[in-house]
Amino acid sequence: ATKVEGETRTLNSEWTRPNVPLAAVSSPPQIRNLNIEGMDEEAWEEFTADVVNTPVRGLIDCSGNNPYIPFPEDATMMDISRALAAGARRVALVDQTGRMRGIVSQSAVVKFLCGKIPMGQWAKLLVTLEQIPSFSCEIVSLKGEMSSIEAFLQLADLKYSSLPVSDEEGLLVGALSCRDLRVAMATGNLGILTRCVTEYISLVRRQAVKTVFPFISCKPTATLEHVMHRLSASRIQRVYIVADNRKPIGVATLGMVLREIIQ
Secondary structure (H helix, E strand, O other): OOOOOOOOOOOOOOOOOOOOOHHHOOOOOOOOOOOOOOOOHHHHHHHHHHHHOOOHHHHOOOOOOOOOOEEEOOOOHHHHHHHHHOOOOEEEEEOOOOOEEEEEEHHHHHHHHHHHOOOOOOHHHHOEHHHOHHHEOOOOOEEOOOEHHHHHHHHHHHOOOEEEEEOOOOOEEEEEEHHHHHHHHHHOOHHHHHOEHHHHHHHHHHHOOOOOOOOOEEOOOOEHHHHHHHHHHHOOOEEEEEOOOOOEEEEEEHHHHHHHHHO
């Protein structure tokens, strides 16, 4: 994230997340053709060098889902929470000169609230997810048998950071996140992107078992308070809501939880 020299952008009170909601997506987009397995050695080396050695300056301001939003250091918790509830994953705190002094994330605010609000004491948090219409929506899932590179392309095309992974019967078996791409980048072996999604996820979880929860789910009868504490403890962005047969029927994200709290 960067800011234009001499200019500090401020939050528009009507700012909303730019991508479409899950409920508005009726079907996955066409995946671009990319045949990694069919590349010859020269083409493979060129592809690897182009990806691995891309200067980071080429990625500046490329994320429409996670824009750079600065706040003054004396901003209130409510000011910041409104931006985070609207969809921003994190906001920057800047001093009077525009220099960044810190970052406040959705997860940090939720963790703060978990420590301040007594359990079972606030009626707003005791409602169940099935009582909140926004938490129930049509879920687009990645197919477990598709190649990992196709799955990451679909995430990019839909402009989502993560999607659930389903089996042939449409039942939830995992989740794939953009951050999971780091395994291929860290090893330098981009060939593992030709593996199916379920195999790739298994590899990711083995390498990051101590730092990342694979995914979490809950029933629609779970309370907002329960979900808030699970998100805080797991340090991930979303909980998938599943029916008794493990079919995903909704999702609850950190931003959605914050939105319900501050309304």
